[in-house]
Amino acid sequence: DVKVTQSSRYLVKRTGEKVFLECVQDMDHENMFWYRQDPGLGLRLIYFSYDVKMKEKGDIPEGYSVSREKKERFSLILESASTNQTSMYLCASGPGERAFFGQGTRLTVV
Amino acid sequence: AQSVSQHNHHVILSEAASLELGCNYSYGGTVNLFWYVQYPGQHLQLLLKYFSGDPLVKGIKGFEAEFIKSKFSFNLRKPSVQWSDTAEYFCAASPRAGGSYIPTFGRGTSLIVHP
16 A cells, blocks of 8 residues: 655644654655645645655745655745644645545644 | 636535535646545545546446536536545546646535435
8 A cells, every 4th residue: 555654643833933744655656745735725735746856836835845855755844834824734645647645734833 | 727616615415315526627638537535534535536538437435427528527426325425525637737747626525424
């Protein structure tokens, strides 16, 4: 089975903190994605990567950055967390025709 | 920019009722279409997908979806729902862009099935 693992299920951070969300996949997928999921808004794409060190902005990249130094790992960085970034964050990876999702990280910024 | 619309945000049904969830996409080119499901407390899982061929696609757990190109639609159906189908359902579309696969999701439909 494909496994996409997000390092934390729940996180609570303070406003202004730098936050790292880590995601690891074990299937050698080229494509990796970060989404945020909010009630009534569905999944919105923050960033994606189709190769090591390659990244592209999604629909809502403001306030976020990403890092992909190794193929299996895709990190989402909140440079200075704000309360409007309180959300569920979903990482996904895929071989090019579908996506496999992690369990999600529920981030609360206080 | 591509977009995906799901018309039903909340659906409440009794067991054995029939289900149809609407999904429309806007994109001028060829798209791959998907339905994902998220059961309470679980991660998103693929329910079914359409790339080409027969426009009626069968998925897991008795679900099916029909691609109607002229209507830009990919509606999800199940003839008789069960309590265990209670979940959130997401329609997604992905054209190929720069050689990458980038799915765009709808806002989701929350389905509650009463026993």
